[in-house]
Amino acid sequence: MAHQINNDVVLQERVLKKVQTGISGLDEITGGGIPAGRPTLVCGGPGSGKTLLSTEFIVRGITEFNEPGVFVTFEEKTEELTTNVASLGFDLQGLQSAGLLKIDHVHVDRDEIQETGEYDLEGLFIRLGHAIDTIGAKRVVLDTVESLFSGLQDRFILRAELKRLFQWLKEKQVTAIVTAEKGVDTLTREGLEEYVSDCVILLDQRVTDKIATRLLRIVKYRGSVHGTNEYPFLIDEEGLAVLPVTSLKLENTVAQERVPSGIPSLDKMLGGNGFFKGSSILVSGTSGTGKTSIAACFANEACSRGESCIYFAFEESPPQIIRNMRSIGIDLEPHVKSGLLHIHASRPTLYGLEMHLVTIHKMVKTRKPSTVIIDPVSNLTTVGTVSEVKSMLTRLMDFFQNEGITVLMTALNTPDRELDQSISSLVDTWLLLKDMETNGERNRGMYIMKSRGMKHSNQVREFVITDKGLELVDVYMGPEGILTGSARVAQQLQEETEKVLRAQAASRKEMVVERRRRVLEAKIAGLREEFESMQEELNRTYTEEDLKSEIQKDNRSRLARNRHS
Amino acid sequence: MKGKDNNGSTEYVLRLFITGASPNSARAVANLKSICETYIKDRYALEVIDVYQQRQLAKEEQIVAMPLLIIKQPLPEKRLIGDMSDMQKVLKGLGITF
Numbered sequence: 001m002a003h004q005i006n007n008d009v010v011l012q013e014r015v016l017k018k019v020q021t022g023i024s025g026l027d028e029i030t031g032g033g034i035p036a037g038r039p040t041l042v043c044g045g046p047g048s049g050k051t052l053l054s055t056e057f058i059v060r061g062i063t064e065f066n067e068p069g070v071f072v073t074f075e076e077k078t079e080e081l082t083t084n085v086a087s088l089g090f091d092l093q094g095l096q097s098a099g100l101l102k103i104d105h106v107h108v109d110r111d112e113i114q115e116t117g118e119y120d121l122e123g124l125f126i127r128l129g130h131a132i133d134t135i136g137a138k139r140v141v142l143d144t145v146e147s148l149f150s151g152l153q154d155r156f157i158l159r160a161e162l163k164r165l166f167q168w169l170k171e172k173q174v175t176a177i178v179t180a181e182k183g184v185d186t187l188t189r190e191g192l193e194e195y196v197s198d199c200v201i202l203l204d205q206r207v208t209d210k211i212a213t214r215l216l217r218i219v220k221y222r223g224s225v226h227g228t229n230e231y232p233f234l235i236d237e238e239g240l241a242v243l244p245v246t247s248l249k250l251e252n253t254v255a256q257e258r259v260p261s262g263i264p265s266l267d268k269m270l271g272g273n274g275f276f277k278g279s280s281i282l283v284s285g286t287s288g289t290g291k292t293s294i295a296a297c298f299a300n301e302a303c304s305r306g307e308s309c310i311y312f313a314f315e316e317s318p319p320q321i322i323r324n325m326r327s328i329g330i331d332l333e334p335h336v337k338s339g340l341l342h343i344h345a346s347r348p349t350l351y352g353l354e355m356h357l358v359t360i361h362k363m364v365k366t367r368k369p370s371t372v373i374i375d376p377v378s379n380l381t382t383v384g385t386v387s388e389v390k391s392m393l394t395r396l397m398d399f400f401q402n403e404g405i406t407v408l409m410t411a412l413n414t415p416d417r418e419l420d421q422s423i424s425s426l427v428d429t430w431l432l433l434k435d436m437e438t439n440g441e442r443n444r445g446m447y448i449m450k451s452r453g454m455k456h457s458n459q460v461r462e463f464v465i466t467d468k469g470l471e472l473v474d475v476y477m478g479p480e481g482i483l484t485g486s487a488r489v490a491q492q493l494q495e496e497t498e499k500v501l502r503a504q505a506a507s508r509k510e511m512v513v514e515r516r517r518r519v520l521e522a523k524i525a526g527l528r529e530e531f532e533s534m535q536e537e538l539n540r541t542y543t544e545e546d547l548k549s550e551i552q553k554d555n556r557s558r559l560a561r562n563r564h565s
Numbered sequence: 566m567k568g569k570d571n572n573g574s575t576e577y578v579l580r581l582f583i584t585g586a587s588p589n590s591a592r593a594v595a596n597l598k599s600i601c602e603t604y605i606k607d608r609y610a611l612e613v614i615d616v617y618q619q620r621q622l623a624k625e626e627q628i629v630a631m632p633l634l635i636i637k638q639p640l641p642e643k644r645l646i647g648d649m650s651d652m653q654k655v656l657k658g659l660g661i662t663f
Contacts, residue, residue: 112644113630116634116649116655117651118589119646120584120587123633126584126620126623126628129620130623130624151629
C-alpha cells in the first residue's frame, strides 16, 4: 500500500510541468506552454520568425509572468535587436535597466580567432551563468546557437559542448528556447534536435503565388499531447499570433432569434422572418447577379436597427460601394458617418490568408459588430488554394459563431463552382443567384439552396434590382419553363389586357340588359296606365248607373207622390 | 629573429584567460609560458586571468571558447583559443616567423 502511494507521488512529480510562453495561440496548441525547466528547440529558415518568437517569449515572461530572462544573441547586436523589436512595442532597454532582462551578444568571428589546440566553451557557460544568477532568470534564449559552428572549426568539440550546454541548462532549471537554422533535409543544420529533444517547434514560411504564409508546427513534444497541424501565424504590431485551425469542439450555443435580410420578399421566402441571428449566410452567383447588393442591403438593415456592422470588401473601395449602392436606393453613408458601419477594404493580395484572418479577428474583437459582411470570399483564392481558403473560413465561421455574429459572405461562382461548393457545407443558409438568359436578355433568378433549421421556399424568384431597392418577384410559369424579365412583363401585360377586355365585355352586356329592362319597364308602365284608365271608365259607368237609378227612383217616387197628391 | 631592434622594453602584452585548474587551462599556461620563454624571453608581459574569479569579464572580453589568449601588443590585437599546443600557430599569432 505504501508502495502504491509512493508511486503516485513519483507519478505526480513526473507529470510534465509547462511554462506559458505568453504568445497568443501558442499556449493553446501546446496545451499550456513549453516544458518548464527544459530547453525547447525552435527551428526554421532565415526570416521565419525565430528571433521574434524567442524575444516575445522573454518579454512576455517578464511582463506577464514575472520571470526575468536572459537573451543570448549570436547574430544580432544588442542594439540591433532592441531596435528590431521596438516596433512591436517591446522595450528591451527599459527591461534591462529594470534589471529584469540581460541581453548578451556573443560574437565569434572565424577570422579573428586562431585555434591552437583543445578548447571548450566554458566562456559561454560562465557568461550565461553569470547573467542568470545576477537577475535570477527563469527564462533563457540562445539565438541562434548554431552560429558557433561558423565561428569555430572543431565540430567535434562544438557538438560535445552544446550537448553539455543543454544538459547544464536543465540543471539550472531554466526554461530555454534554443533556435536553430533549418537544414536541407533535417530540422536543423547541425543536428541539434539530437540534443534538445523534449520539444521541437518548426517555423516555416511558404510562398505560394508570391504570397508568403508563415506556418508553425509542433514537431515533437515529449510527454505531452499537442496539436500536430501546421498552424498559420503572423507577425504584426503586437507580436506573434498563432491561430489554432479549428476549435475542436462543436459546442456553440445557438440563437432562436431572427434577423431580417433587408429584403421583405426574401424574408418571406425564409419562413417570414429572415435569417437566424449568429448564423452564416453564403450568397453565391456569377458576376453581376447582385451579390454585393444583397450584402449591402443586409448591412444597411443591420445598421438601421442600430446595430454595428463591419463590411470587409475585397473588391471595391468604400466610396465605390457607397456610390453604387446609392444608385439602388441604399444609402450607406449615414451609417458610415454614425460609426455603425465600418467598411474595411483591402486587396486580397495585400497579404497572406492568415493575415486576413487575423485582421478580421482583431477588428471584430475590437469593434464587436453584430453583423459581418465579407464581399467576396472567393477573391481570397488569389492568395490561397481552395482548401486553404476553406480551412481559413472554417476557423472564421467558428469564431463568428462563438461570438454570436451573423455573417454574410458572397462568393463569385466560377464555372466549375469549386469554392462555393466546398464552403457551402460550412454555412447555414445558402442563397444562389442565377443568370437566366432567355429571349435575348439576361435576368436574375434567386433561390434558396439551403437554410438550416427553418422552413423555406423552394421557389425560384426573379430578383429585381430597382432604384428603390431589391425585390423578389414571383416568376411566371410558361409552357417553356419559367418566364422572367420582358417575357414576364409581357405575360403580365397580356393578362392585364385580358382583364380590361373582360371587364369591357361584361359592361356591354350589362347595358343591353339595362336597356331591355328599361324597355320592359316602360311597357309595364303603359299597360298599367291602360289598365288604370279601363278601371276608371268602369268606375265612371258604375257611378253613372248609381246616379241614374237614384234619379229614376227619385223621379218614380216623385211621380207617385204626384199621383197621390 | 624579428623584433631584435626593440630595446628590451615590453614588446608583447599577453592576457591569457583560463578557467580554474581545468586540464585545458593548465596545459595552456604551461605551453604558453614555454613558448614565451623560448622565443620572446624578457620582452613580454603575461597576465593569467581566472575567469571563474571574475565572471563579468567573460562578457566584457567577449569570451566564448577557452582558454583564450588575447595578444594586446603588438597590434593589431589577436585572439587565440585552445591549449596552445599548436606552437606554429601561437608563434604566427605572436608575429614570429622564421
